[in-house]
Amino acid sequence: MTRVVELQRGLLEKNDDLASGLRARYQRAGVRVANWVSAPGTGKTALLEAMLTAAAARGLSAAALVGDCATDNDARRLARSGALVRQIVTESMCHLEADMIDRHLTGWDLAEIDLLVIENVGNLVCPTAFDLGEGQRVALLSVTEGEDKPVKYPQLFHSSDLVVITKSDLAAATEWDRAAAHAAIRAVHPSAVIVETSARSGAGVEDLLDLHLAVPATQPVPSQEAT
Amino acid sequence: MHELAITQGVVETITERLPGARVRAVRLEIGALSGVVTDSVRFCFDLVTEGTNLAGASLDIDEPPGRCRCRGCGLEFSSADALPLCPCGSADAEVLSGQELRIISVRVA
Numbered sequence: 001m002t003r004v005v006e007l008q009r010g011l012l013e014k015n016d017d018l019a020s021g022l023r024a025r026y027q028r029a030g031v032r033v034a035n036w037v038s039a040p041g042t043g044k045t046a047l048l049e050a051m052l053t054a055a056a057a058r059g060l061s062a063a064a065l066v067g068d069c070a071t072d073n074d075a076r077r078l079a080r081s082g083a084l085v086r087q088i089v090t091e092s093m094c095h096l097e098a099d100m101i102d103r104h105l106t107g108w109d110l111a112e113i114d115l116l117v118i119e120n121v122g123n124l125v126c127p128t129a130f131d132l133g134e135g136q137r138v139a140l141l142s143v144t145e146g147e148d149k150p151v152k153y154p155q156l157f158h159s160s161d162l163v164v165i166t167k168s169d170l171a172a173a174t175e176w177d178r179a180a181a182h183a184a185i186r187a188v189h190p191s192a193v194i195v196e197t198s199a200r201s202g203a204g205v206e207d208l209l210d211l212h213l214a215v216p217a218t219q220p221v222p223s224q225e226a227t
Numbered sequence: 228m229h230e231l232a233i234t235q236g237v238v239e240t241i242t243e244r245l246p247g248a249r250v251r252a253v254r255l256e257i258g259a260l261s262g263v264v265t266d267s268v269r270f271c272f273d274l275v276t277e278g279t280n281l282a283g284a285s286l287d288i289d290e291p292p293g294r295c296r297c298r299g300c301g302l303e304f305s306s307a308d309a310l311p312l313c314p315c316g317s318a319d320a321e322v323l324s325g326q327e328l329r330i331i332s333v334r335v336a
Contacts, residue, residue, distance in 0.1 A: 154310035
């Protein structure tokens with residue numbers, strides 16, 4: 001005898017439940033949380049180091065969780081800014097999940113933190129499916145990547161309200177086509193906010209920090225699932 | 228390959244909901260616009276069920292097609308693309324179906 005049991009559970013239910021719990025914690029603590037997603041080599045860590053340094057100069061308390069498959073190189077770089085920093089080593093995992101964030105927040109007093117940035121594993125596909133409870137998902141794209149990357153990886157850019165162009169100091173050398181890059185972003189996300197930055201020159205870093213602080217700690221990210 | 232993590236989540240959810248049950252078949256719903264590759268889920272399923280109550284279970288996946296409505300011209304159209312583009316050229320479309328990611332049911336012995 002066999003019987004059929006109706007389950008009707010979301011495939012990502014475990015992660016989504018944990019992420020909802022994290023979001024409630026962030027809201028209670030009043031901490032703004034951003035989830036940075038890009039390809040490897042876009043310059044997330046260099047830009048984050050510059051933004052965390054700018055935050056410290058304004059007297060803000062900033063923190064970062066940084067995901068990589070191996071090494072704590074990025075955490076050691078970021079710690080120079082004076083921010084609270086923890087490395088998440090994912091080993092073979094290509095993305096961060098909510099339970100990894102939960103475990104790595106242990107011992108931090110979120111109420112003492114103004115801004116938490118989660119630097120995801122360099123990957124344009126897999127991190128898109130996993131809600132980390134963030135208030136803002138941020139997609140990053142360098143001028144050394146193709147201008148059409150947003151239309152090649154639409155789900156990330158569609159689900160990110162803020163799109164950051166990095167390495168703008170190299171734009172002339174790489175003959176980067178600003179109009180084409182902006183058009184590609186607009187094609188997948190007509191209302192996205194776009195900011196151009198350079199970690200090397202510091203251009204756009206203060207604007208980027210302002211955009212992170214402008215998001216209320218209560219704003220939910222668009223969920224991939226309708227239900 | 229986030230399909231591996233997703234498939235592991237399916238096995239965990241089922242074993243938690245139905246502890247000890249011998250699962251013979253699993254039915255999932257993975258929409259065409261969900262971004263999850265069903266062939267990868269099928270490939271991972273046998274690997275992650277090995278040694279669990281789901282070992283040897285068959286896997287059926289319903290794949291609802293993508294249906295969208297353009298916010299510009301109001302047209303309803305089909306799309307197999309993760310980036311739905313209305314025939315009028317607008318990418319500002321509301322997804323009506325195709326983003327489903329659900330465990331529908333399991334058959335237990």
